[in-house]
Amino acid sequence: EDKVVQSPLSLVVHEGDTVTLNCSYEVTNFRSLLWYKQEKKAPTFLFMLTSSGIEKKSGRLSSILDKKELFSILNITATQTGDSAIYLCAGGTSGTYKYIFGTGTRLKVLA
Amino acid sequence: DTGVSQDPRHKITKRGQNVTFRCDPISEHNRLYWYRQTLGQGPEFLTYFQNEAQLEKSRLLSDRFSAERPKGSFSTLEIQRTEQGDSAMYLCASGGNEAFFGQGTRLTVV
Numbered sequence: 001e002d003k004v005v006q007s008p009l010s011l012v013v014h015e016g017d018t019v020t021l022n023c024s025y026e027v028t029n030f031r032s033l034l035w036y037k038q039e040k041k042a043p044t045f046l047f048m049l050t051s052s053g054i055e056k057k058s059g060r061l062s063s064i065l066d067k068k069e070l071f072s073i074l075n076i077t078a079t080q081t082g083d084s085a086i087y088l089c090a091g092g093t094s095g096t097y098k099y100i101f102g103t104g105t106r107l108k109v110l111a
Numbered sequence: 112d113t114g115v116s117q118d119p120r121h122k123i124t125k126r127g128q129n130v131t132f133r134c135d136p137i138s139e140h141n142r143l144y145w146y147r148q149t150l151g152q153g154p155e156f157l158t159y160f161q162n163e164a165q166l167e168k169s170r171l172l173s174d175r176f177s178a179e180r181p182k183g184s185f186s187t188l189e190i191q192r193t194e195q196g197d198s199a200m201y202l203c204a205s206g207g208n209e210a211f212f213g214q215g216t217r218l219t220v221v
Binding site: 032034042097099102104 | 142144146151152154155156159161202209215
């Protein structure tokens with residue numbers, strides 16, 4: 001059965017810290033890995049990764065995929081209180097294009 | 112606003128009643144997804160459409176759930192004979208290679 005596992009489940013840091021969130025996946029016919037940020041509402045798209053070793057970057061956020069070891073990481077540098085959210089990753093399958101989500105990492109950034 | 116739109120945003124219903132939710136995807140997207148999310152969990156896949164064709168439905172999905180996308184544009188999700196366990200956030204997403212979510216419909220069954 002397809003599954004996506006995220007770690008840690010929760011994390012508390014102080015403003016200015018750097019955090020690394022982990023996502024491992026076992027997805028049949030894997031096509032892509034997506035990262036989302038979820039605050040009190042629906043998930044907001046961050047990144048889509050399809051190729052190993054190519055870093056995607058947006059401001060203080062960056063992500064990379066390792067298709068050999070079946071994992072991805074999301075890095076956030078110089079964290080701010082506005083980064084407090086649940087971060088979700090999802091493995092996408094080819095063919096049906098459905099996404100399998102992990103349970104998320106809850107990040108809290110203290111001022 | 113050209114994002115994914117869902118209606119209603121909130122629904123409270125009595126157990127046993129039927130409910131229907133609507134999703135209007137981003138206009139150029141031919142893929143549309145329904146997910147369900149409960150507290151502390153990631154979104155759980157329910158079903159997926161490519162244009163008007165329903166290509167996959169979760170095996171976990173009860174027969175009380177049905178979804179349609181009659182003209183390949185908006186979609187509806189109906190839950191018949193609601194149960195308290197159906198209380199959740201119902202999320203619609205549309206996409207090409209990525210998936211973009213709407214704001215969700217929060218269902219409370221009392």
